[in-house]
Every structure is written in structure tokens, then in C-alpha cells.
Amino acid sequence: AQKITQTQPGMFVQEKEAVTLDCTYDTSDQSYGLFWYKQPSSGEMIFLIYQGSYDEQNATEGRYSLNFQKARKSANLVISASQLGDSAMYFCAMREGPLSSGSARQLTFGSGTQLTVLP
Amino acid sequence: DVKVTQSSRYLVKRTGEKVFLECVQDMDHENMFWYRQDPGLGLRLIYFSYDVKMKEKGDIPEGYSVSREKKERFSLILESASTNQTSMYLCASSFSDRSQQPQHFGDGTRLSIL
Numbered sequence: 001a002q003k004i005t006q007t008q009p010g011m012f013v014q015e016k017e018a019v020t021l022d023c024t025y026d027t028s029d030q031s032y033g034l035f036w037y038k039q040p041s042s043g044e045m046i047f048l049i050y051q052g053s054y055d056e057q058n059a060t061e062g063r064y065s066l067n068f069q070k071a072r073k074s075a076n077l078v079i080s081a082s083q084l085g086d087s088a089m090y091f092c093a094m095r096e097g098p099l100s101s102g103s104a105r106q107l108t109f110g111s112g113t114q115l116t117v118l119p
Numbered sequence: 120d121v122k123v124t125q126s127s128r129y130l131v132k133r134t135g136e137k138v139f140l141e142c143v144q145d146m147d148h149e150n151m152f153w154y155r156q157d158p159g160l161g162l163r164l165i166y167f168s169y170d171v172k173m174k175e176k177g178d179i180p181e182g183y184s185v186s187r188e189k190k191e192r193f194s195l196i197l198e199s200a201s202t203n204q205t206s207m208y209l210c211a212s213s214f215s216d217r218s219q220q221p222q223h224f225g226d227g228t229r230l231s232i233l
């Protein structure tokens with residue numbers, strides 16, 4: 001089974017509107033973390049936002065917020081007031097387990113969502 | 120600012136060649152990682168290292184090896200390159216003991232095997 005599922009291969013949004021990128025995850029661990037990265041066409045991976053499984057508040061970073069619904073195992077990225085520069089591939093990723101285990105150093109990535117912001 | 124530097128942005132090699140991809144980080148991170156990225160598949164972990172001379176296999180280690188002789192440098196080796204190893208390769212690094220800290224990535228190497 002996929003550990004990270006991003007069901008939207010491509011999304012379009014009008015400039016200045018908000019957009020939600022979906023991410024669901026599958027883990028039996030109680031301790032885990034969820035990350036979102038942005039990859040512009042130039043190729044570099046840019047870290048956007050992090051949500052820990054024990055965090056009570058949804059994470060926010062500027063125009064980015066994470067809609068974390070633990071019971072549903074979803075961690076959707078919300079981008080408010082979209083800008084043309086937001087056009088990129090977006091990846092959701094998960095770190096599982098406590099840091100004492102080797103597996104906790106790894107991230108598992110979803111297949112990504114290509115976001116296009118329209119002028 | 121964290122800097123992860125990959126030795127080449129673009130590389131073209133021939134089938135059967137031995138290929139070295141180099142990665143250097145300047146933040147004293149314990150962990151280093153090599154991924155490959157293919158359309159529709161996201162990033163897949165090839166190998167990672169959590170200390171000098173230590174390495175662990177990721178999800179797709181076949182056809183690859185790695186070397187970590189110094190903390191700041193992590194090399195990916197294609198022993199005998201094949202066309203199915205044409206891909207984008209991304210190196211990343213992170214601290215071991217800070218769960219909320221992200222992995223920091225290099226700019227990637229687009230490798231073509233002819």
C-alpha cells in the first residue's frame with residue numbers, strides 16, 4: 001500500500017485565489033511527521049511546512065497552512081492568495097517512528113501534484 | 120543557510136561506464152541521502168548514511184553503491200551504468216536528532232545514460 005497518496009496529478013488555480021493540495025498517509029506509528037516541499041521547474045526542492053503528529057495546532061508558514069486531520073490521516077496543504085511564482089510541483093512526505101530508530105531518518109514521498117497558477 | 124552542493128547539474132554517460140555523483144553539505148549534518156526522481160513516481164530513496172562510513176539501503180538500491188568517507192561528502196556510484204538509470208538524482212542532508220527539521224536538498228543532477 002502507498003504510504004503517501006497525492007491523488008491530484010495536476011491542479012489549476014486562478015491568481016489570488018486559494019488552493020488546497022491533497023495528501024493522505026498511511027502509518028501505524030504514533031510518532032510521525034509530515035512535510036511539504038515545492039519543486040519549481042528549475043529542480044531544487046524547497047521545504048515549505050512541517051506538521052508533527054503530536055502537534056495540536058495546524059502548522060502555518062506565511063501563505064502556507066496545513067489542514068491536519070489526524071483521524072482521517074490527511075495533511076492537505078492550503079496556499080492562500082496564489083501567485084504566479086507558486087506554479088511548481090508539490091510533494092507531501094512523511095517521516096515515521098521515533099528518532100531512535102533508523103527508519104525515522106528517512107522520508108517517504110508522494111508522487112506529487114503539479115500546480116499551475118493562471119493569470 | 121544550509122548548502123547542499125551536487126557536483127553536476129547535467130551529466131551524459133554511456134552504458135557500462137562507472138559513474139560518480141558527488142554531494143557535499145556544509146551544515147555538519149549527520150544524515151545524508153540519495154534519491155532518484157522519475158515522473159509520476161515522486162522521489163525514491165536509493166541509499167542513506169547516518170554517519171561516516173555507515174550506509175543503509177533505501178527502497179531501490181540495486182545497481183547503485185555509495186561512499187561516505189567524510190561527514191560532509193556522500194557519493195553515489197553507478198558501477199555499470201544502464202539506460203534505465205537515466206533520471207534526476209537528488210542529494211539531501213539533515214540532522215539526526217531534530218525531528219521537525221527538514222531534509223535540505225541539492226539542486227539535482229539530470230543524468231542521461233546513452
